[in-house]
Amino acid sequence: MxxxxxxxxxxxxxxxxxxxxxxxxxxxxxxxxxxxxxxxxxxxxxxxxxLKDYVGRPSPLYFAKRLSEKYNTKIYLKREDLNHTGAHxxxxxxxxxxxxxxxxxxxxxxxxxxxxxxxxxxxxxxxxxxxxxxxxxxxxxxxxxxxxxxxxxxxxxxxxxxxxxxxxxxxxxxxxxxxxxxxxxxxxxxxxxxxxxxxxxxxTKFQSVISEEIKWQLKEHEGRENPDYVVACIGGGSNAAGTYYHYLHEDDVNIIAVEAAGLGVDSGESAATSVLGKEGIIHGCKTLLMQTNDGQITEPYSISAGLDYPGVGPMHAHLCKTGRAEFMAITDDDAMKAGLKLCELEGIIPAIESSHALAIFEQKTFKPDDIVVMSLSGRGDKDLNTYINYFNL
Amino acid sequence: MNRINKKLKEDKKLLSIYFTAGYPNINDTVSIIQDLEKNGIDMIEIGLPFSDPLADGPTIQASSTQALKNGMTSEVLFNQLKDIRQSVQIPLIIMGYFNPMFQYGVEAFCKKCQEIGIDGLIIPDLPVDVYHEKYQAIFEKYGLINVFLITPQTSDERIRYIDSISNGFIYMVSSASTTGAKVGFGEEQTKYFERIGNMNLNNPQIIGFGISNNQTFTQATQYAKGAIIGSAFVKHVTNQGINTLDKFVNSVLNND
Missing domain, CATH: 3.40.50.1100 (Rossmann fold)
Structure with missing residues (x-):
């Protein structure tokens, strides 16, 4: 394939x-x-x-020790949040x-x-x-x-x-x-x-620097280029595309895509396109798309503005349809809690988009010796107001 | 022979009007069509509204949004038009974006069009090559003419290709713009009109975008078989309702 x-x-x-x-x-x-x-x-x-002098690449591949201990698996964070301007x-x-x-x-x-x-x-x-x-x-x-x-x-x-x-x-x-x-x-x-x-x-090719770096960085950490899982959040899907790119044809690497469930996949207030979308045309491409039966594009919802999009990139629609990637949907509440947990355990304030990816550890159990590489696509500075309001900080 | 082809053979310059179905009120569709024919319009483009009309400016966007709020859908439109051929003879074209047709099912959509007596379709975001590969046979099976757009930026080679796929007329977009963005023609446009005129294409051309009154209609039809008015007509309906369509049509055709 x-x-x-x-x-x-x-x-x-x-x-x-x-x-x-x-x-x-x-x-x-x-x-x-x-x-x-x-x-x-x-x-x-x-x-x-x-990318080197201005953006500050390579971005670190960080072994999140305390997060790994909590979920009893090996979690690496690809620190796109440390790029200039705060995201991938x-x-x-x-x-x-x-x-x-x-x-x-x-x-x-x-x-x-x-x-x-x-x-x-x-x-x-x-x-x-x-x-x-x-x-x-x-x-x-x-x-x-x-x-x-x-x-x-x-x-x-x-x-x-x-x-x-x-x-x-x-x-x-x-x-x-x-x-x-x-x-x-x-x-x-x-x-x-x-x-x-x-x-x-x-x-995708411009973002593929993410997985290109993960390969040699993981080799330094673990002596192997391929993790057991690569994980990223998906709105349109550019950070995910970059995170998966060099692993798409590596059969031993599982791909997990994390969408925003909003208030819940069936709540009517969601952005989980892989579940709620049908094949259609948006912004110039055929892909999975949230729409009415009459083909009018509907409004998605997510607490995260970056995941609040009614479609998904065509590459991801293909990964979904072929089963190459496992798609998961995370609610606002679970994402916000996961974001706060990362602050407490690792001293990193993540973007709410990235928090969605972090929340999968509450839903899915990994083996102790699994290596899970997760893209931390952005930092949470821009989301401070949302965090403040949500947690009454 | 398809009504569009027959109309194109008439020895006159053609005026075609675009309106948004379901606007200003959901049930205005049929009376607008009948009224336009009665007042001498040669061809009508019935706009099937879409939530995200990429090629349209604010006027047609707003009318589409309102039409959708009013409850317009492909199914509602087909129901409204089911007896249209008992009262209307001029060519009728449905103009809309591809996604609603795709969801309806392209073949089911075309079949319905044939049953009703629709003569052609204009689908701005269905690329020529995709049409050619996947849908041309279906359109032809149901006797529908698909109309393609060209712009001042379209290369001669591509215009020849579009001409070879077309079997009605070519929709000549007067300038690189969304609908309703520019009014009138400058030297750049007339040069482009002349360039296309000199290509001796198989299909006649009808000019759209930038036409709003007698002056621009007359200017455009110096170079082409006809002209299409969209945004200016929708604006008229917005401002004056649907009871004075005769005034609008007369002002374009007779300069009064």
């Missing part, structure tokens, strides 16, 4: 480029060039250098800003939900001196004020998305509409492993 994208842009039956003709020249230009550009030694060198998002924005420069684009647009991808995009635009416009739902702007301020300090223009539910899905629609209206000079930096081909593959 092949879990990578095929030459037509599909993962099994998922993926493709379901875009209006107005976007075709942009997406086609990218499709024809992205692999060529990424293979250029100069590009590689610049990308690696920035910057791996992709560094790659895509270099791509945009190679393609001669000088205007950058992006969508953002919680603001992490917006901040990561604004950051690299400041670094490269490029114009940056970030679309963000009006509701998210109100509840993520610190990240809005960060983007502004970094020189970005934050445009409120006023349509639909005024959250991430609508911000993505607005960014796509901007791209339709600015077809020549603009590059759209999509923040997750979604969108029309080649985006899911390109984003």
């Amino acid at each position: 092949n879990y990578n994208v095929n030459e037509k842009g599909y993962y099994g039956e998922f993926g493709g480029a379901y875009i209006p003709e107005m976007l075709y020249p942009n997406v086609e230009e990218l499709r024809q060039n992205y692999l060529k550009v990424m293979a250029e030694p100069e590009f590689q060198k610049e990308f690696d250098q920035l 998002k910057i791996n992709n924005t560094i790659g895509q800003i270099l791509m945009a420069k190679r393609l001669g684009k000088h205007r950058i647009i992006a969508e953002t939900g919680a603001g992490q991808h917006g901040v990561a995009t604004a950051t690299v635009c400041a670094l490269m001196g490029l114009e940056c416009i970030v679309y963000m739902g009006e509701i998210d702007i109100a509840r993520q004020a610190p990240n809005v301020a960060r983007m502004k300090m970094l020189g970005a223009t934050v445009v409120p998305a006023l349509s639909g539910s005024r959250t991430l899905k609508d911000a993505t629609n607005e960014a796509i509409r901007d791209w339709i209206n600015n077809p020549v000079n603009t590059h759209y930096i999509i923040g997750s492993a979604i969108g029309p081909h080649p985006y899911p593959d390109m984003v």
